[in-house]
Amino acid sequence: MSTSDPILGILGTGRIGADHARTISTLSGIGGILVADAVPESAQKIAQELGATAVSPDEIFDKVDGLVITTPTSTHAELIKKAVAKKIPTFTEKPIALDVPTTREVVDVVNDSDVLVQVGFMRRFNDGYANARKLLAEGAIGELRRGNVTMGDTPAPPESFIKFSGGINKDCLIHDADITRWVTGQRIEEVYEVGFSRGADYFARWDDIDEGGGVWTLADDSIVTFQTTRNNGAGYDIRLELFGTKDTISVGFDTYMPITSAEPGFTFEQAGDRFQAFYPRFIPAYKKEIGHFVQAMKDGSPSVATVTDALEALYVCDAMDLSRKEHRPVTVDEIRQAK
Ligand SMILES: NC(=O)c1ccc[n+]([C@@H]2O[C@H](COP(=O)([O-])OP(=O)(O)OC[C@H]3O[C@@H](n4cnc5c(N)ncnc54)[C@H](O)[C@@H]3O)[C@@H](O)[C@H]2O)c1
Structure with missing residues (x-):
């Protein structure tokens, strides 16, 4: 681990959040893992399993270099907008939202910023x-x-x-x-x-x-x-x-x-x-998508699965x-x- 390795936060430690956290814990080049969930016990459980740190959903925004959003779909749009406002590179699970107007709003916010946002099309x-x-x-x-x-x-x-x-x-x-x-x-x-x-x-x-x-x-x-x-x-x-x-x-x-x-x-x-x-079928892909996100955070390369791609789908x-x-x-x- 080098001092420039980013600290990643995982917001939402349900089905896929816990799996992503386990995958992230196997990657090199990560400076630390923070987890948060609306149900604190859920975050504490995975934190204990992985030797990560559990924090509150509000705190996580001020303590990480990159955010992984794995909360229910209905919450993604607001959380992405909050992360972009705080200039936090963000990986978000799909879809951005369940309706076109909300998704378009997020596309506009992200495209008007220079913040990396990658969507979970693994x-x-x-x-x-x-x-x-x-x-x-x-x-x-x-x-x-x-x-x-x-x-x-x-x-x-x-x-x-x-x-x-x-x-x-x-x-x-x-x-x-x-x-x-x-x-x-x-x-x-x-x-x-x-x-x-x-x-x-x-x-x-x-x-x-x-x-x-x-x-x-x-x-x-x-x-x-x-x-x-x-x-x-x-x-x-x-x-x-x-x-x-x-x-x-x-x-x-x-x-x-x-x-x-x-x-x-x-x-x-x-x-x-x-x-x-789904998870076992795509483990290598899940690993690569998060690895790519971390690499893009480090070298500034563009997102390969954009919010516009999510809108098209x-x-x-x-x-x-x-x-x-x-x-x-x-x-x-x-x-x-x-x-
Ligand atoms: N890419 C994939 O293969 C894949 C697979 C499964 C799920 N997903 C997506 O991932 C997202 C989560 O799905 P899941 O199956 O893990 O759901 P889940 O219900 O198992 O987990 C969601 C977690 O988020 C927590 N949560 C809810 N609101 C929150 C908030 N505002 N802040 C913090 N935590 C909050 C819940 O307590 C729960 O632990 C969905 O959008 C889903 O579409 C993607």
Whole structure:
């Protein structure tokens, strides 16, 4: 540790906050870790586990060089604005907010400042997605024609989370919307989504679904089908297949893939246990995204997952919600241009 190594604060020590804190504790080049939560016992517990220091949510702003926001989505906007006002480089979990006006307000505040703000689109740091982006750009699969997104979440979060999550699109598919744009370099122009609540009864109670699917049309008319669930029986399954004029590539097609072949006589050798939740599936990516944030704090390099990227992904999520509710295709411009 050098004296110039930054002290990082983690605000919100729930599911992902505790996981990020554990990941940060394994990184080099960090001068210290402070944690805070609205429930002090939660922060104290993880502080004790990691040998970090627990402080109050107010105190943390005055004691850190960089902030990691992992509180519920509804609190992100105010906390980001507070951090930017205090010129604290900030990593925030997605989404910025559940609505477009609040997200735009944050985009304006961040873009009018020179403060680093990185959004938690960790898949941009996953080797598979990065390689797919490179192969597509190099022309290795020819021209893109079709894609397929699998968003197989498990286990379903509790009702206390679903209540404030903004629904499966803004909570989960927002990652797929962002990464599809990042890998292909193209905006999603039009969406059509169907969905149902077929598992726990609380999804319907909060106007949410736990099984869905549909289609996105990209700017070049490539057609991307997607399917989404909170209850993938086989394990946590996140994939992106891209079908080009020369070849097909797949992200997530590895020996952990939670699939059993129906072909008689063919066995798919599993390298180990199938992933059963989001964090283990993306540990290397979570590690790299925070490592990148710390490096950007030190060398002043720009954010690689910006608040504007988060706004773009939110437009797609709002379009999917509207499409499902009104049973019609919705252009993303309809959301982007709405007053
Ligand atoms: N990138 C990813 O893969 C990923 C995965 C899961 C969650 N998330 C995002 O992370 C955020 C948190 O999700 P979670 O599942 O960890 O939620 P959670 O409910 O498990 O944890 C949130 C924590 O924040 C605390 N808190 C609430 N308000 C606070 C405040 N104002 N100040 C300080 N602490 C406060 C709560 O007490 C709780 O401990 C959400 O925005 C979610 O969308 C991202």
